[in-house]
Structures are given as C-alpha cells and as structure tokens.
Amino acid sequence: MHKIERQALSAAPTAGQTMIFMIMALLVLAVVIVWISDVHTVLHLKARTQNAGDAAALAAARWQGITLNLIGDLNILQALALSRGDAAAADQIKNVQARLCFVGPLVGLLASQQAAKNNRAYVNPDYTANLAAHADLVQSYYAVDAIRFPEPYDNAWREYSGMLFTIAEQGLAAGPDNTWYYTDSINNHWLLSRNFYEAVASLDWCWFYWNDAAILQSYTDYQYWPDLPSAPPEPNTYNSEVFGLGLRPFTTVLPGGAGTVAHMNVLRSERGLRPDSPETISNEVAGITNTWYGYVWTSWSALAPANDFPILPLQVKPEYDYTGADTVIRVEAQPDSRMPTTFPALQPFLSRSSPGAAAHLTQSSAISGAVTWTAAGKAFGYLATDGGPVRPDAYVVVLPAFHDVRLIPVDTATGSNLGAYDLVWRRHIQDHLTTYEQSGQAGLDADCWYCQQLQTWEDPAFRQQGIDWLIDNSNACYRVRGGGGPGGGTRRGH
Ligand SMILES: [Zn+2]
Numbered sequence: 001m002h003k004i005e006r007q008a009l010s011a012a013p014t015a016g017q018t019m020i021f022m023i024m025a026l027l028v029l030a031v032v033i034v035w036i037s038d039v040h041t042v043l044h045l046k047a048r049t050q051n052a053g054d055a056a057a058l059a060a061a062r063w064q065g066i067t068l069n070l071i072g073d074l075n076i077l078q079a080l081a082l083s084r085g086d087a088a089a090a091d092q093i094k095n096v097q098a099r100l101c102f103v104g105p106l107v108g109l110l111a112s113q114q115a116a117k118n119n120r121a122y123v124n125p126d127y128t129a130n131l132a133a134h135a136d137l138v139q140s141y142y143a144v145d146a147i148r149f150p151e152p153y154d155n156a157w158r159e160y161s162g163m164l165f166t167i168a169e170q171g172l173a174a175g176p177d178n179t180w181y182y183t184d185s186i187n188n189h190w191l192l193s194r195n196f197y198e199a200v201a202s203l204d205w206c207w208f209y210w211n212d213a214a215i216l217q218s219y220t221d222y223q224y225w226p227d228l229p230s231a232p233p234e235p236n237t238y239n240s241e242v243f244g245l246g247l248r249p250f251t252t253v254l255p256g257g258a259g260t261v262a263h264m265n266v267l268r269s270e271r272g273l274r275p276d277s278p279e280t281i282s283n284e285v286a287g288i289t290n291t292w293y294g295y296v297w298t299s300w301s302a303l304a305p306a307n308d309f310p311i312l313p314l315q316v317k318p319e320y321d322y323t324g325a326d327t328v329i330r331v332e333a334q335p336d337s338r339m340p341t342t343f344p345a346l347q348p349f350l351s352r353s354s355p356g357a358a359a360h361l362t363q364s365s366a367i368s369g370a371v372t373w374t375a376a377g378k379a380f381g382y383l384a385t386d387g388g389p390v391r392p393d394a395y396v397v398v399l400p401a402f403h404d405v406r407l408i409p410v411d412t413a414t415g416s417n418l419g420a421y422d423l424v425w426r427r428h429i430q431d432h433l434t435t436y437e438q439s440g441q442a443g444l445d446a447d448c449w450y451c452q453q454l455q456t457w458e459d460p461a462f463r464q465q466g467i468d469w470l471i472d473n474s475n476a477c478y479r480v481r482g483g484g485g486p487g488g489g490t491r492r493g494h
Contacts, residue, residue: 026324042371045333048372051120053331056174056375058405059115060108060243060327062102065379067104068245068392071293072400076264076273076281078256082290083282090290098238098292105243109123109176111427112329113167116174121331123171126423129184131172134181134241135164141182149182152238160240169367175421176242177374178328178414182235189229190215191433195426197453201419205466206477216466221458222440228433233467245396246324247358250294255396257286263383263395271400295393298410319382319389326378328414330421332370376413380404424449 074093081089119124138161141149176448190196190212208216218224223253238248254260265280267273376437381402382389392401419425428450435443436451441458444451454464470477 010445045371046373048120049331049333049371049376052116052119053174053329053375054375054377054407055115055119055140056112056331057327057329057375057407059377060105060112060176060329061325061377061379061405062329063104063111064245065381065405067100067108068402069400070104070381070399071100071245071247072267072398073273074100075397075399076268076271076291078292079261079264079281079285080268080278081372082285082288083278083280084372087290094291094293098156099159101127101152101168101238101245101247101293101399102160102163102240104169105245106160107242108243108327110167110170110328110358112174112176113172113208115172116329116331117263117331121173121333123173123196124175124332127172127175127421128168130169130175130421130423130426131164135161135168138164148233149237164242175330175332176327176331177421178326178376179242179420180244180415181241181419181420182237182415183231184418185229191225191228191436192429197450200453200457200462203343203466203469205469205473208466209470209474209477213470216463216470219457219463222436225437228437232355242391243327244325245293246297248296249291250287251291252324252398253289253418254292255285255294256394258283260397261286263385263399292397294396294398295324297322297393299323319391322382322391322393323412323414324393326376326408328374328376328410328415330372330374330419331384332372335369374410374419376408376410377405378408378413380406390407 044238063086074097076092078093081087081093138157141157142158149157185192195211197209198204199211205216236244236248239245256263261281261283268281300316300323301450379402381392383392383399383401385394390397428445432443432445432448432451436454437443443456444454446452
C-alpha cells in the first residue's frame, strides 16, 4: 500500500506535467490546423480565381479573333463590290466594319464575364460600378468633346455607351485590365510609375540609384514634379477602349496591290464568300482608291531590345511576331473571414500573375487581403502563302487569318502596366494626383497606400536617409533583370 501510495504521489507531478504538455501540444496543433485550413482556403481560392481569369481572357480573345476575321471578310466583300463598280455597297460595308470594331470587342467582354462566372468568380461591385461610371462618361465624349473624340460612325458614342451599360447591368466579375480610355495620359512620369512607390515603401535606395540618382538630392516639394502628362490629343477612336483591335481605316489604293487581290481571291473561295457576280475580284481593284480597314500593329521583336521585354525575338516565329489585339483580365476574390489578411507567411500565396510573368503581390491586394489573378489572351493565326506562312498584317489590310487563341505572359500584353481595373491605383492616379499637383500633401488621401508613400517621400529626413545610405553602399546596388515589380512601369507605350 505504502509503496503504491508513494508511487501515486511521485507520479502526480508527472501527470500534471504531461497534462500541461498535452494542452500545449493541442493548442499548437489547433493553431496549425487553423493555419493549414487557411492555406488550403487561399490555395483553393487562388486556383479558382486563376481558372476564372484564364477562361475569361481566352473567351474575350476568341471574340477578338472572330471579329478580326469578320472585318477581313468584309474587306474581301468590298473588293468584290468594287469589282462590279458598286462604290455605294463598298461604302456601306465600311460602315459595318466601323461598328464591328466596337461590337466585337464588347461581345468579347460579355463572353469573358460569362466565362469567369462559369468558373465561380463572383460579381465584383467595384468593377461593376466602375464600368457603369465609364459608360456614363462615354456619353460626354459626344456631348462635350465631339472634336477631340470624333465618332467613327454616326451615333457611335451613344451606342457604345449603351452596350457598356448593358454589360454593367449583368455585373462584372472579370475586369478588362488593358482597357485604354481615350482620356488616359501617356504614362511617362515617376508619379505614374508604381515602381517609384514600391521603392519608397521598401527603402529600395538602389532603385533611385539606377533610375534617378539626382532626385533624392534635388527634390524640394510637390512643385518639383513636372506637370502630369496630358491625354493624347488625338486618340484612335476607331477602336473600342475595351479590348480594342488596333485597327484604322486607310483611304488609299489597295495596299499590296495585285498580290493582295490574289490572296483575297483564295480566301474568298475558302471562306465561302460567293455573291452571284462577279465570281472573282478583278485586278483593277488594286488601283482603285477606297477605304480599307487595316492594322496598326507592331512586332514583339521590335519591342524586345527595350526594357527587358520578356519574350526574346528568337523564340517567336516570324508569322506570330505581332502585338496588337489582346486581352488582359483581372479577377479578385475575397477569402472568407477566417483568413488572416495580414499574415505575412501567407502573402506569397495571395497574388500571382499569369504564366511566364514574375510572381508579384499587388498593393491593392496586399491591403485588402484579396486574391488577385491577372491573365492575358491573344488570338493567333497566319496567312498561308506560296512562300510559307506570313503575319496576318502582311498586306496591312485585315484579312481573315485567325484560328486559335493562347494565353500569353501578362507583361507582353498591351497596357499591362496600367492595370485599368486595379481600382486603388486608378483612383490614385486620376483623383489623388490631381489634387496633390494643386495643393501638395494637403491633396493626398490618408487611406490610400500610394498617397501614404508620397507622404513618406515628402519628408526631407526620409530622403536624407537614402542619400546617406547610397554614399556608403551604392556599390552594393546590382541591377535586377526582368519582372518590373508590381505592375511594372518601366515598359509602356505600345
Ligand atoms: Zn492616392
């Protein structure tokens, strides 16, 4: 008995210790389980957001391709009309082409919403409000500024605005991120570069060393900045702002002459364009002055030497070496309420950009804890000639050539640095910078992350810190290639 009692007594503290240990282990386990389920939630949400974004980008790009083919078919029908001397019919066809430049991309926008929703992306109230507000603004293109924003066809702005409203009414789940408003300025100013704000936020003095070594010394106050660049005086209003096709009507003799006529005749029979008469396009059409819809596209290889363009020219076959019509989609999703929005260990999971592009965390998503995915899509195709495949724009005039769509790296797409549906950024550059330019720090918005960085920047002690650091450490600044950081900002203007 004594022995047992003594054993029990001596075991008591051990049992207590075990109990405490087990409670602690359970607590740790509980934290881990909660954490893992959060990771799971984020990864699941990320996969869903990614699927929705990719599907939306491809859907819109497919409609860009379909529309380009239709506009190409109509160029061929114009040539047939001119062959029988029917200039009036050719004129009517030109009018339909002008309309297609808007209707086609907006059908693409509608299709992209459906694709995103099919992949369980939810309607984003901010995106929807943004599109509705823009639809409202488009009406003023005509009312206020018909000279600056000429209508490509009669009643175009009212029709375009109405289509935008109709889409907004359905609710926007996927933001058309490479939307290029006619009023958008040419992006060439540090205040319009996300990299500047990133450098301030992360005390990245090397960024200043490489990009503007003098500014730390010479900056005085907000009046130091050059004026913000204004909008281009004559925007290309032939294209929809959303998913524009990069086209323009050319009033000229047929570019490419008899070669184009020959190719048009091949495509005419392939595409089943067979009006009763004439059977073929006459060679005389090559000499008639007419308005043709043609491309204003550039080459990927032409962009490559500048600013670390992420596709090397050698990797692109010549027949696919064109930038022009493409789509960029932004999808944001909110994780559920258990999600620790400021948990640093989770941040790498929260925001990735599309295949091929460097992973990055956008500021707006870092603030809100949202999962953001951007994806880019593009219609591809080529014209088959006796000498082999050539680019779709080889004859300048649009011909039906598109038969495929692919995802492309976001950084190779048009407008990728602007991020039209990164609404935090857009509000900053549109509203806050305007008031900042007028009244300095008083014009900043305390809730805006970018304004907060400007506030930091305005402090002379902050800039002195950078000057001091660079005196001792500038030899430690290595130029980092590629990526461009959140939203880039170094490569622009195509
Ligand atoms: Zn701001």
